[in-house]
Amino acid sequence: MLTSTIDQAHYRSVMGHLPTGVVALSGITAGAEYPCGLVVGTFQSLSLDPPLVSFSVAHTSTSWPKVRAAGRLCASVLAAGQEPVCRTLSGKQPNKFADLDWSLSEAGSPRITGAHAFIDCDITHELDGGDHVIVIARVLQMDTGHGEPLVFHKGRLRSIRELTAA
Incomplete structure (x- = not known):
């Protein structure tokens, strides 16, 4: 059996060189007072036929079980300039949406106003991914929004323009 000898700090440092998109996942659980949400940097296209996306969430997330319970998200x-949205949704406050500008999508999930793109999904599968759960979701509808995407690179939130100028 192969045992990992990779230092976690070094792993984070090396993997941090790969820019990732910053995606807010949000849902509304039946009977809830307000929406729930979290941020991931692992969102990706998985399949064209059927249209599927995937993302990963830490097992320790307290927000994911609330979004999962909605069944749809x-x-x-997020667009460049939406760093405050990212920080709010990454926090631990009970009502993360109290000070956010959002509306309901046609599929009935919270959509962040001003985002770069929107993808409404039904959660279909969860798989073990070490200290994360890998989630697969079927795309229901999608559209582009405004501006340039917000990216996470080398431990910092940046606009894509800042990244290419660096």
């Missing part, structure tokens, strides 16, 4: 690809 909206993935709002």
